[in-house]
Amino acid sequence: MAVPVPRQRDIPATESAQATPPAAPHASPPQASLTLLVIEDDPAGGLTVPEILDADRHRIRLRTARNLTEAARLLTQDVHCILLDLSLDGTGSAAGASGSRTAVATDTAVDQLAILREVLRIAPRHAVLVLTAEADAERAAEAVRVGAQDFLFRDELDGRLLSRAIRYAVERKRADIAQYKLAESKLRAQENARLERGLLPNPLLEGSDLRFAARYRPGRSRALLGGDFYDTVRTPDGTVHAMIGDVCGHGPDEAALGVELRIAWRALTLAGLCGDELLSTLQEVLEVERPCEEIFATLCTVDISPDGRRAGLCLAGHPAPLISRPGRRAQLLPYENSGPALGLLPKARWPRRHVELGGTWSLMLYTDGLIEGRIGEGRERLGQDGMVEMINRHLDCGLSGEGLLEASVTEARRLNGGELTDDVAVVLLSRTEG
Structure with a gap:
């Protein structure tokens, strides 16, 4: 069953009802589950995210943000993956973001992936999935080259596919970080060896x-x-x-x-x-x-x-x-x-x-x-x-x-x-x- 992404009303950002209810005072903390941050500003309510379950059949927690300002506020350590709607309007990303360091151009002729680049900048350690129309496959592939872990087509979105994509993206990001740390460690060892010979x-x-x-x-x-x-x-x-x-x-x-x-x-x-x-x-x-x-x-x-x-x-x-x-x-x-x-x-x-x-x-x-x-x-x-x-x-x-x-x-x-x-x-x- 498809569950609509919660619309924003009086507050700018929310966590979906799919999240596990808060634990009662003094209760034992529940087992950690995956958390997905959805960034989209679809005012017509066209974007729906299916009910998704992790490998243990637990519902994956959803958070939604209408722009990058809200996304940055919701980007806590318990977020495992980000789903970015590539149709996100550049003006929406800057709405209410007075003083923000990023100004995304509204003209689509100017870098259409500017929002993705900003997401990657503010969330360098998080897995990122992008969502786009099937007709825009070329831009989806470019998004992966820029740094996203994978892309999904809006018309093919279902719970099983999204759940698998999230797990894959999280594991791939972990592997990328581990590979980066290994390369960084080797480079540091080489630099240290050169410094040692000099000092x-x-x-x-x-x-x-x-x-x-x-x-x-x-x-x-x-x-x-x-x-x-x-x-x-x-x-x-x-x-x-x-x-x-x-x-x-x-x-x-x-x-x-x-x-x-x-x-x-x-x-x-x-x-x-x-x-x-x-x-x-x-x-x-x-x-x-x-x-x-x-x-x-x-x-x-x-x-x-x-x-x-x-x-x-x-x-x-x-x-x-x-x-x-x-x-x-x-x-x-x-x-x-x-x-x-x-x-x-x-x-x-x-x-x-x-x-x-x-x-x-x-x-x-x-x-x-x-x-x-x-x-x-x-x-x-x-x-x-x-x-x-x-x-x-x-x-x-x-x-x-x-x-x-x-x-x-x-x-x-x-x-x-x-x-x-x-x-x-x-x-x-x-x-x-x-």
Whole structure:
């Protein structure tokens, strides 16, 4: 039995009597059913929508609107599909819509699908069906090319056909959205890969016998970079300089500041600065570039002599590196008398400590994200002692280089019971004599 679309009387928009009656107070909410929003302004009452049932034989709820202004008001989250009458008069779509951003031309010579385009703009996540006369099949096909999920001919409209068309349109729209999200995700991954290649450092070690490995994992969900940063370069005299740092905080401003400090460190190092002079200049850069005075950064710098047997170490509030040598347990380098973090004291000094490395060794620089993860469900953290013990276990298993770093970060995450909340950066420099 055909049920006429309710005519508008004293109120501009209504919901059809086919809708499930409102639930009584305190009653259990009814099972959700499909809702169809019909947009038509047929004053002669020629458009009738048959009684339609969903797959569970429940009546599909109907809402009607005479123009786009009313449609936008009725377009709530529970609407699943829109049925647009392509014969909708352009003047009707603007009736009562003072200040509306869309003005649809009344001349049919001007874009006849302007109303459909506006519906697609205000309802980008809803399925849209268009209704037209069979003689206007060409415009119906064009409507699908513009973005509608399907078209129906007015003379062939019946409940079974409309019910099937609604279900098909809703599922097709869901599939389209899923495909769009997948393509967007792939594009974002490609862009992130390009950004990562540009923002993360490319170590400059040509001519050196040192081996380099690094791991970087930002703490912020879906972030490309965090506030941790690192770099390694070899200067013309053969000295290899390495550094790792951590800007306090986890937002995009801190990540940007980390990139600025890394680039500044590389430029100053290649210009010949080292030790206290280098860190003092970096502090000036931080003070100029940081978004607020509370921001500071920790830093560890190492300069390794051309023969690879000695190094200079400067710490600015940063954890001491870990060194491992053949036949000996890995241990932390001495860290007494280190200087404060950059940005805390205006006239701070950072003493450079001399370190004997030996002929064969591995030196690991890391940020505190690696050691501040929890162990199990309690409050205990991994800490530096736990990290040293973990590294020694991996070394006993014969791990080195990339494998050692990957195993260490993976175990820290496992001990934490999931992703580490802080950024993690780890750099490993190794040398084998002979």
